[in-house]
Amino acid sequence: MHQVHVSTKINGDEIEYLCETDETLLDVLRDKLGLTGAKEGCGSGDCGACSVMLDGRLVCSCLVLGAEAQDREVETIEGMADGENLHPLQSKFLEHAALQCGICTPGVLIATKALLEKNPDPTETEVRYWLAGNLCRCTGYDKIIRAVMDTAADMRGA
Amino acid sequence: MLDKPNKPEKQKFNVVGTSPLRPDGVDKVTGRARFGADMVAPGMLVGKILRSPHAHARIRSIDVSKAEALSGVKAVVTKDDFNADAEDQDVLYNIMAREKALYDGHAVAAVAAISQSVARRALALIEVDYEVLPHVTDVDEAMKPDAPVLHDHIFTEGVEPKPTKPSNIAQRYEFGHGDVEEGFSEADVIVERNFKTAATHQGYIEPHACLANIANDGSGELWCCTQGHYMVRNTCASLLGIDVSRLRVTASEIGGGFGGKTTVFIEPVAAALSRKAGRPVKVVMSRNEVFRASGPTSSTSSRIKIGAKKDGTITAAESELNYQGGAFAGAPADLGAMCSFACYVLKNVRTIGYDVVTNRPKQAAYRAPGAPMAAFSVESVVEELAGKIGMDPIEFRIKNAAREGEKSSYGPKFRQVGLVETLEEAKAHPHYSAPLGPNQGRGVSCGFWFNFGGQTSTSLSINIDGTVALAVGTPDIGGSRASMCLMAAEELGIGYEQVRAIIADTSSLGYNDVTDGSRVTFASGKATIMAARDSIGKLCERAAKMWDISPDAVVWEEGHAKPAGANAGEFEPLSLAEIAASAESTGGPIAGHHEVNASGAGTSFATHIVDSEVDPETGRVQVTRYTVIQDAGKAVHPAYVEGQFQGGAAQGIGWAINEEYIYGEDGRLQNAGFLDYRIPVASDLPMIDTKIVEVPNLGHPYGVRGVGETSIVPPLAAIANSVSAAAGVRLTELPMSPPRVLKAIDENK
Numbered sequence: 001m002h003q004v005h006v007s008t009k010i011n012g013d014e015i016e017y018l019c020e021t022d023e024t025l026l027d028v029l030r031d032k033l034g035l036t037g038a039k040e041g042c043g044s045g046d047c048g049a050c051s052v053m054l055d056g057r058l059v060c061s062c063l064v065l066g067a068e069a070q071d072r073e074v075e076t077i078e079g080m081a082d083g084e085n086l087h088p089l090q091s092k093f094l095e096h097a098a099l100q101c102g103i104c105t106p107g108v109l110i111a112t113k114a115l116l117e118k119n120p121d122p123t124e125t126e127v128r129y130w131l132a133g134n135l136c137r138c139t140g141y142d143k144i145i146r147a148v149m150d151t152a153a154d155m156r157g158a
Numbered sequence: 159m160l161d162k163p164n165k166p167e168k169q170k171f172n173v174v175g176t177s178p179l180r181p182d183g184v185d186k187v188t189g190r191a192r193f194g195a196d197m198v199a200p201g202m203l204v205g206k207i208l209r210s211p212h213a214h215a216r217i218r219s220i221d222v223s224k225a226e227a228l229s230g231v232k233a234v235v236t237k238d239d240f241n242a243d244a245e246d247q248d249v250l251y252n253i254m255a256r257e258k259a260l261y262d263g264h265a266v267a268a269v270a271a272i273s274q275s276v277a278r279r280a281l282a283l284i285e286v287d288y289e290v291l292p293h294v295t296d297v298d299e300a301m302k303p304d305a306p307v308l309h310d311h312i313f314t315e316g317v318e319p320k321p322t323k324p325s326n327i328a329q330r331y332e333f334g335h336g337d338v339e340e341g342f343s344e345a346d347v348i349v350e351r352n353f354k355t356a357a358t359h360q361g362y363i364e365p366h367a368c369l370a371n372i373a374n375d376g377s378g379e380l381w382c383c384t385q386g387h388y389m390v391r392n393t394c395a396s397l398l399g400i401d402v403s404r405l406r407v408t409a410s411e412i413g414g415g416f417g418g419k420t421t422v423f424i425e426p427v428a429a430a431l432s433r434k435a436g437r438p439v440k441v442v443m444s445r446n447e448v449f450r451a452s453g454p455t456s457s458t459s460s461r462i463k464i465g466a467k468k469d470g471t472i473t474a475a476e477s478e479l480n481y482q483g484g485a486f487a488g489a490p491a492d493l494g495a496m497c498s499f500a501c502y503v504l505k506n507v508r509t510i511g512y513d514v515v516t517n518r519p520k521q522a523a524y525r526a527p528g529a530p531m532a533a534f535s536v537e538s539v540v541e542e543l544a545g546k547i548g549m550d551p552i553e554f555r556i557k558n559a560a561r562e563g564e565k566s567s568y569g570p571k572f573r574q575v576g577l578v579e580t581l582e583e584a585k586a587h588p589h590y591s592a593p594l595g596p597n598q599g600r601g602v603s604c605g606f607w608f609n610f611g612g613q614t615s616t617s618l619s620i621n622i623d624g625t626v627a628l629a630v631g632t633p634d635i636g637g638s639r640a641s642m643c644l645m646a647a648e649e650l651g652i653g654y655e656q657v658r659a660i661i662a663d664t665s666s667l668g669y670n671d672v673t674d675g676s677r678v679t680f681a682s683g684k685a686t687i688m689a690a691r692d693s694i695g696k697l698c699e700r701a702a703k704m705w706d707i708s709p710d711a712v713v714w715e716e717g718h719a720k721p722a723g724a725n726a727g728e729f730e731p732l733s734l735a736e737i738a739a740s741a742e743s744t745g746g747p748i749a750g751h752h753e754v755n756a757s758g759a760g761t762s763f764a765t766h767i768v769d770s771e772v773d774p775e776t777g778r779v780q781v782t783r784y785t786v787i788q789d790a791g792k793a794v795h796p797a798y799v800e801g802q803f804q805g806g807a808a809q810g811i812g813w814a815i816n817e818e819y820i821y822g823e824d825g826r827l828q829n830a831g832f833l834d835y836r837i838p839v840a841s842d843l844p845m846i847d848t849k850i851v852e853v854p855n856l857g858h859p860y861g862v863r864g865v866g867e868t869s870i871v872p873p874l875a876a877i878a879n880s881v882s883a884a885a886g887v888r889l890t891e892l893p894m895s896p897p898r899v900l901k902a903i904d905e906n907k
Contacts, residue, residue: 020275027274036196037189039413041363042445046832049363077189090187094179097797100636100805102186103193103364103413128840135832137361137414138636139801140808141840 008069010035011079019066026050028066029076037077037106041135048134051107052076058114060133077106080113088158089113089151096147100138108134112148120156124149174648174860177797180640181658182411191411194367194383199438202369203232203270205431206277207424207441208284209451210259210266213293213517213825214306217259217286220267224283230276233435234284236267240430241399248486250397252520253426259288260308260485261517262826263450270431270439293517293825297482298459300326300516308485308515326515328487331495333568334508341474341506345465349543353535355874355892356818357457357482360524361809361837364413365448370428371438376400380407380429385419385633386672391664397426398433405429408663409633416635416809417523418453420672449830453522454819456481456489458531462498462539470549470557474506475499475567479532481513484520489513490528493608496568497871498532500606501555501577501763503564517825523674525806526607526867530813530874534892537603537875542888551602551879552585552765560606560763576789576853577604577763583849584765589785598771598782601879605764605871609864610675611756611857615668616685618646618693620748624735626650628686629662631670632678636805636866637798641679642686644794645860649690651717652734668753676864679794680855681756687859693750700744701732758857762864764788766807766872770880777900779815779881785847791855791863802865804846810873812838815881815894 003018010033019028024043029035029052038061041047045060052061053075080087089109092098099105108131115122115130122130127148128141136144185191222234237254244250255264267284271277292306299305305326313321316330342348368382376398384390387409395402412419428441443452460479466472477498483489491511498509511528544554559577566572584590584602594600619627628646632638639659646657671677698712701719705712711726712719718731741748769783786803793799816836820828829835854861874892881899882888887906891898 020273022275030195034198035189036192039193039364040195040442041365041413042832044445044831044833047363047445081188086184086187090184093187094183097177097180097637097801099183099186100798100801101362101364101412101414102182102191103362103411105186106189109187125841128843131840132842133839135361135363135837135839137363137416137809137837138805140804140838140846141843142804142846143797143801145840145845 004067006067006070008071009073011075021067023066024062025064025066025069026061029061035076035078039103039106041103048111049104049107051110051134053110053114058111077110080109087113088155092147092151096143096150098139098143098147104134104136108136108144116152116155120152122152169860172648173644173654174792174794175796177795178640178654180637181643182639193364193411193413195442197369197381197410199369199371202438202440203272203435204274204277205268205270205428205439205441206281207265207427208267208281209447210255210264211262212259212288212290213262213295214291215259215288216291217255217257217266218289219287221285222267225269225280228276228280228283230272231269231280232437233270233431234267235427235430235434239434240397240426244396246393246396249393249422252486253397253423261519263447263519265427265451268427268431270435295516295518295821295825297457297480297514297516300482300514301480301512308517312487312515327512328515329491329513331492331511332508333495335565336506338474338476338506338508342465344473346468347543347546348463348465349539349546350463351539351890353460353462353538353890355458355531355534357454357518358813358817359449359454359835360416360418362414362416362418365443365445366424366452367442368425368428369438369440370432372429372432374433374436376433377404378432380405380425381410382407382425383410383412383419385412385415385635385674387633388631388664388669389672390422390425393422394426394429398429406663406665409661412633412635416525417527417674420523420674421453423452445832446830449835450827451519453520455524456483456521456531458482460535462535464539464543466543466547468547470547470554472502472504472558475504477509477532477536479511481511481528482516482518483513484518485515486520487513487515489521494528494532497529497606498536499567501560501604502558502567503560504567507567509567525809525870529605529607529871530810533603533605533871534874534878537872538878538890541601541879552581555604556581572761574853574856575761575763576851579851579853580763580765580787580789583787583851584767587767587785587787587849589767589783589847594769595771597774597884598769599880599883601768601876601883603766603872603876603879605868607676607762607867607871609680609759609762610677611681611759612671612677613755614670614681614685615753616682616689617667618686618689618750620693620734620738622738622741624656624733624738626657628657628659629667630659630682630686631662631667632673632682633661635673636802637795638678638682640798641794642682645683645686646690649687650694650734651715676762676866677759680759680858680862680864683794683862684756684858685752685754688752688754689750692752693748696748696750697734697737700737700741700748703744704732704740705729760791760855760857760863762789762868764868764872766876768876768880770877770884772881772884772899774903777896777903779894779899781811781844781877783844785849786869787849787851788865788868789851789853789863790865791858792852792861793850794862796850799850799865800848803848803869806869807846807873808838808843810870811843811877814874814877814892818893
C-alpha cells in the first residue's frame, strides 16, 4: 500500500514518519511512534480520550489523518510535564483524587490545559461545558472539576 | 500478636483513613501507564473479528479460503479452532458462533494479518451463508409461548413439573417467607405497579484489548485489560484445550470495568489466532464492537405490590422481576430478587425472578448486578406508599428498615448493618430540607448490596532497605493499590510511602477470584493484613534470634520489635529496616503470605437524596442536586470511597434519564456509539455531595465494607421519585428521556 512521508513536530521534536493515507494521527502516534498516552475510546470524536493539541488547537486525534500533520506542531500528554516536574494540573489531579481508572485522564488533562491557557479564570459552568467532550465514566466529574478550579486559582496566584 | 483482638469499633488508626496519593498516579497523569491496547510485541500481527449482522441466523457454511489466500493474512479462525469440549459451553459459543449466530454482533470468524488494512480486507473476503431466523429482543415478548426459541436445550429450571417444551425462560427463582396473602389482607393501603428498565452498558472508556503470544505447543502469554486475569487464564486454557500452567496472564492497567470485564470476549480469539499464526496477535475492540458484542446489563420488566398499615408498618411485599439476559442463561434474576426487599424487615415477603434469554449480547455484570432495577421498582412503590399514608418517606423507611438480628427477605439474618444510620443522616442533612425551585422535585431511595469475599492470595516481601513489596492478584479498578498499601503500612507500623503494591501475574501468585462484587478492599485487604501479620511473626523471630531470646518474648509495636517485658531482657527496639538489613545472616529473605476464601464481607446500605428539574415543555430532566450517604464500614482511603460514591451516582443518573440500548425491528442495535448512546458528560451533572457513614463490618479486622456496588443501587429510584414529584405524575419506565417524560405529563393533564 502507498505510504505518505510526513515531517512534523511532536512535543518540540522534529519527527518524520510514513503512514497510510487512511491512518489517523492517533494511530500514527500510538502504533508508529510509541506515544500511547493518547487513548482510543471511540474512534469517532465522541469521548475525547485521544485529545491532543494541533498548532495550538484542541483536537481529537482520531479525527485527524496522520498525513495532515505535515508541517504542523503536535502536543501530546507525553510533553506535558517538564522533565521530572509535573505540570500543576497533573499534580492537582493527583491531590484531588480526580482519576480512578485513568484512561480518560490524558485527554482530560490536555483539554483542561487548553482551557486554562484560553481562560485562566473559568467558572464551574465554563469548565463543565469545556470538558463536555471528554467522557469520564468513573468519577462523576466532581473531583475533576474541583481539581481544575483549584489549579486555575493557584496558577492565577503564581 | 497473631491473635489481635478483633474489635474494629474501638480501633485507632495511624494511616488507614487518610487519603495519600496513589502509587500508580504519576504514570496515569503522564501517559506512561500501560493499558490493554498499549502493549506491543516483536512480530506482532493485527487481529480482527467478523461479526453477524443478523439477530438470529443459522450458519449454513463459512468459506474462509479467499481470506486465507490474501497476501499478509497469517491465520483465520472459526469455531473449529476451539476446544468443543470446553467446560463452559456458553462461553465457548459466545466467543465464536457455532450452529447459529444468536445476536447482532456475534463473532463468527477472525483473522490475523500484518496490518489493520489487510485484516479489514480479509474480513470482507470471508463468505458466511446465513439462514435468517425469527428473532426476539424484548423480555416480555421472549417469555410468550409463541416466541422464537433460541436454544433447544433450555427447559425452565425452578418450576414443577419441569416443562417438556424448550423456551426462553432459563430459570425461575423464588425467595421469601411468611404468608403474603394474609399480609395484604391486613394492609390499610396497597400500591401495585408495573415497571420497565432499558438495557444499559457499563460504558468503560477503554474498549476490550489484549495481546496474545502463544507458541505452537500452546504455551504462552496473554496481556489484557480484565477484572480477573486468573479467570482469563483458566477460561482461555479450557477454550483452547491446554493446561492452565501453560498460560501466563498479566493484567494491564484497566480503563474501567464496572463488571463488564469479568468474562472473556476477545482473549481466547486472540490466543487461537496467535497459536495458529505462530506470532503475537493484538486484538482491540472498536466502540461499535463494545456495544454490540460485550456484556451490557439486563433490561427488565417487573411488578411490585406492597401493603402497609396507616402507622407505616409494611404488612406484605411481593415482587416479580423479569430479566432479559441476552443470548445465554445467567441474567442476575436471582440477585435482583434477593436484593429487591433487602432494605426492609418484612413479616410476609415473596420475590420471584425470571432469567430470560433473547437475541441480544449475553449480559455481563454491571455494578451490583440485578440490584438497581429491582430497587428502582421497589423504592418507587415505597415512596408512593409513604405518600399515600401521609408519612415522610424517610420516616417510613426507618420504621421498616433492616436492622441487626432481623431476618432478611432473602434468608440470612443481618449482622451489624448501617441502613438506619444512613437514613438518619439523610433526614438531618441540609439537602433534605432545602427549598425547591419551580418544576423541581425531591426524591429519596435506599439501596443494598451483599458484598462479596472469595478466593484471595496475597504476598508481602520485606525488602533489604526496610521497604515492602506487596503483590496482590486482584486488578486495581478504582485505586485499590493505595488501599492495600495503607492496610499493610497500618499493620506493620510503617509509613504508607514505604509500601508499594503491584498486581502480580498469574504465574507469580496463587489464584485470585475476579475483582467484582465490591470484594477487593475487603478480601484482598483482609489477605494483605494477614500477610503482614505473617511477616510480623517472622520479623519477631529474627529479632529474637538477634537478641538470642525466645520468639515468644518479642512483640511488634509501632514498626519495631521490642522485648515483651522486663523478663525478656533489656534490648533497644529493632526497626523493620534494621531487621531487614540483617536478614541474610538471620535466616534469609523475610516474606508474609496469606491464602483464603474470604467470608464475612458485610452487607452495605446507602440512602441517596436527589433534586431534579423537569422542563414541562420538552420533558428534559436536569439533576440539580445530589447527595450520597453510604455505610463504608471503615473508609480506608476516604477520597477513593467518595469517588466510588460519586461514580456510582453518575452512572445511575445516566441509567435513569438517558442511557438505553435501542433495537430496531430487524433486531439490530441502532445506537452502538457514544454519540447515540449518550453517557453523562460534565455539563449534565451537578457536584455530587457525599457522606461516609462508618458502621464497622465485624467480618473484617478493620471493619471494612466494600463500597463500589451499592452506590449505583439507589439512583434510579431516587431520580424517578424526584422526577415524579416534579412532573406530578409517576414515571415507571427507564430511561426517563424527554419524549417519555413529556408523554407522561401530557397523559396526566
